[in-house]
Amino acid sequence: MELVSELAAIVLPVFICAGIGLAWTRLGKPFDSDLVSRLVYKIGVPCLILATFSKVTLDPRALAQVAAASFAAYCCFAAIGAAVLRAARLPLTSYLPSMMFPLVGSMGLPVALFGFGQPGLALALVYFTLGSIGTFTVGAAIAAGRVSFVKLAREPVIYAALIAVLLLVLGLRLPRWLVNTTGLLGGVVVPLQLIALGCSLGQLRVGSLPRAFALACLRLGMGLGVGYAMAAVFGLTGVARAVVILLSAMPVAVSNYLFALIYKRKPDEVAGMVLISTALAFFGLPVLLAFLLPGVR
Amino acid sequence: MNVLVDIASVIAPLFVIAGIGFAWGRSGRGFDTGMIGALTINLGVPCLIFSTLTKLQVSPTAFGHMAGAFTLAVAGNMAVGAVLLRAMRLDVAGFLPTVVFANNGNMGLPLCLFAFGDAGLALGICAFVISSVGNFTLGIGLVSGKLSARDILKNPYIYVIGAALAFMVTGAKPPRWIANTTEIVGGMSIPLMLVALGVSLSRLKVQSLSRSLILAVMRIGTGFLMGVGISWALGFEGAARGVLILQCSMPTAVINYIIAERFDRHAGEVAGVIVTSTLIVFAALPLLLYVVM
Numbered sequence: 001m002e003l004v005s006e007l008a009a010i011v012l013p014v015f016i017c018a019g020i021g022l023a024w025t026r027l028g029k030p031f032d033s034d035l036v037s038r039l040v041y042k043i044g045v046p047c048l049i050l051a052t053f054s055k056v057t058l059d060p061r062a063l064a065q066v067a068a069a070s071f072a073a074y075c076c077f078a079a080i081g082a083a084v085l086r087a088a089r090l091p092l093t094s095y096l097p098s099m100m101f102p103l104v105g106s107m108g109l110p111v112a113l114f115g116f117g118q119p120g121l122a123l124a125l126v127y128f129t130l131g132s133i134g135t136f137t138v139g140a141a142i143a144a145g146r147v148s149f150v151k152l153a154r155e156p157v158i159y160a161a162l163i164a165v166l167l168l169v170l171g172l173r174l175p176r177w178l179v180n181t182t183g184l185l186g187g188v189v190v191p192l193q194l195i196a197l198g199c200s201l202g203q204l205r206v207g208s209l210p211r212a213f214a215l216a217c218l219r220l221g222m223g224l225g226v227g228y229a230m231a232a233v234f235g236l237t238g239v240a241r242a243v244v245i246l247l248s249a250m251p252v253a254v255s256n257y258l259f260a261l262i263y264k265r266k267p268d269e270v271a272g273m274v275l276i277s278t279a280l281a282f283f284g285l286p287v288l289l290a291f292l293l294p295g296v297r
Numbered sequence: 298m299n300v301l302v303d304i305a306s307v308i309a310p311l312f313v314i315a316g317i318g319f320a321w322g323r324s325g326r327g328f329d330t331g332m333i334g335a336l337t338i339n340l341g342v343p344c345l346i347f348s349t350l351t352k353l354q355v356s357p358t359a360f361g362h363m364a365g366a367f368t369l370a371v372a373g374n375m376a377v378g379a380v381l382l383r384a385m386r387l388d389v390a391g392f393l394p395t396v397v398f399a400n401n402g403n404m405g406l407p408l409c410l411f412a413f414g415d416a417g418l419a420l421g422i423c424a425f426v427i428s429s430v431g432n433f434t435l436g437i438g439l440v441s442g443k444l445s446a447r448d449i450l451k452n453p454y455i456y457v458i459g460a461a462l463a464f465m466v467t468g469a470k471p472p473r474w475i476a477n478t479t480e481i482v483g484g485m486s487i488p489l490m491l492v493a494l495g496v497s498l499s500r501l502k503v504q505s506l507s508r509s510l511i512l513a514v515m516r517i518g519t520g521f522l523m524g525v526g527i528s529w530a531l532g533f534e535g536a537a538r539g540v541l542i543l544q545c546s547m548p549t550a551v552i553n554y555i556i557a558e559r560f561d562r563h564a565g566e567v568a569g570v571i572v573t574s575t576l577i578v579f580a581a582l583p584l585l586l587y588v589v590m
Contacts, residue, residue, distance in 0.1 A: 005472070005473065005474075006473075008472075008473070008474045009472075009473035009474045009476075009477050010477075012474035012477075012478065013474060013477045013478040013481060016474075016478050017478065017481065017482060020340065020482075029332075029335060030329065030331070030332050031332065032327070032329045032332055034327075035327065035328060035329060035332070035333075038326075039489075039492070043317065110481065114477055175302075175306075176302065176305075176306040177302075177305045177306040177308075177309035177310070178309070179306075180306050180307075180309065180310045180411050181309055181310040181313045181314065184310050184314060184407065184487055184488045184491075185314060185488050187481075187484030187485055187487075187488055188484070188485040188488050188489060190481050190484075191341075191481050191482045191484060191485040192485055194481075195336075
């Protein structure tokens with residue numbers, strides 16, 4: 001009973017907020033997802049990184065460990081994904097980004113926060129930042145055919161992450177006015193992203209279900225396996241282990257659909273993968289958390 | 298020196314976040330204030346009210362005292378405002394909401410939060426709800442010329458306050474999934490409202506500066522004196538005194554421009570009052586905080 005109420009406290013806010021977004025579009029209310037994603041990525045996320053890292057005291061070694069494990073996990077996703085897709089004779093440009101970049105931002109961050117508190121959120125932000133860098137470099141390279149470091153250098157997330165690492169290593173604290181400001185602005189990230197997730201799920205046009213289903217299962221199964229493997233290889237324990245496993249097992253990110261739409265890489269199928277893997281994750285998440293939570297206590 | 302740091306840490310978030318909104322508006326990038334307004338008014342703010350009031354140990358008595366004192370202040374501002382507007386031969390019903398109903402949400406709440414912590418936020422919310430309900434019923438009623446009691450029942454905040462009061466009075470805690478959901482959804486309201494305030498300021502134009510200035514000074518001056526007088530008369534101290542004075546001294550609420558535009562009653566002049574009163578309060582904030590902190 002205690003476990004059920006604990007799981008509900010973690011999972012229900014995610015469901016409800018995404019549900020609000022779904023209802024919002026179904027009611028025909030306007031939702032400017034471009035404005036929201038700008039607010040979230042250009043302002044909210046950098047502030048959330050600064051605010052979170054000025055709140056928690058993390059061991060720089062634990063941080064480095066999680067960063068290494070996250071990086072290795074992304075590499076494994078790329079390698080395994082490429083091998084399976086090639087064996088199935090599917091074009092990498094259309095499907096590989098969906099295998100590589102899970103839904104860390106909107107689903108992973110709140111679950112890590114409610115499940116494992118501020119330290120969980122801080123470590124999840126490490127995983128998330130590496131994923132964002134990967135999306136802007138490797139993801140864009142796969143979809144568009146070339147890497148754009150100029151674009152990467154214009155992402156405020158990079159600078160926020162650098163400052164956060166510097167603060168952590170030097171043992172410095174941000175001044176209170178900056179903590180207050182970034183704390184407020186960082187607060188928009190989770191709710192806006194979840195509402196936006198619900199909105200986009202409601203607008204997806206789905207095609208070719210059997211293949212999308214198989215690839216959705218590949219994303220979740222591979223993610224879970226790689227997550228457990230990386231946690232073991234890097235000797236992670238406690239919150240670090242739980243966060244890396246949890247985030248690795250997230251469904252296909254909605255941003256992959258947006259990329260597919262822009263570059264005309266089978267958006268219908270990617271939409272199917274997003275929808276199916278998210279639906280499966282909604283059911284699988286409580287089960288996975290029930291396994292992970294006891295290891296953190 | 299310490300006082301300066303304290304004051305800076307209260308003011309900086311407002312300046313920076315409203316400044317981001319202002320720059321956003323000036324850059325010519327689209328910012329759908331209607332959509333952001335709908336998200337905050339229908340979703341964010343009700344969650345913020347519920348989450349703040351149930352998370353905290355604010356006694357229903359302290360809450361009731363603040364509600365009474367702030368209602369008194371609104372009534373006092375109305376009386377003084379009506380007399381002054383009549384004396385100036387201005388359209389009393391058209392301008393009264395602009396000099397009475399203040400920006401207690403996007404400006405008042407972050408000030409109360411950072412000056413007096415979570416307890417200050419809870420008291421600030423009490424004033425905000427009264428002002429918002431008054432603005433949406435009495436304010437619209439005055440400008441449109443039709444007052445309907447049914448408008449009160451349409452305000453979502455009434456129901457949220459009712460639910461939160463049930464928890465406050467019984468001392469029960471809401472289930473954790475409700476607490477977590479309302480906390481994250483509520484967390485987006487203050488920053489989004491501040492960004493939207495900045496965007497609105499960048500779009501509003503000041504016409505007839507002298508009249509805007511007079512009305513702005515009226516809003517802030519009578520409000521401030523009313524707050525000081527009532528908190529002294531009722532023996533308020535500490536956070537309660539600070540929150541009452543702060544919330545009474547806020548600039549004109551942006552919603553008054555939207556109302557004025559909808560009923561085509563002095564929209565340009567109301568916009569001018571909003572801009573000038575907001576700038577005056579921004580400039581006077583260090584002093585104001587020094588008085589209350």
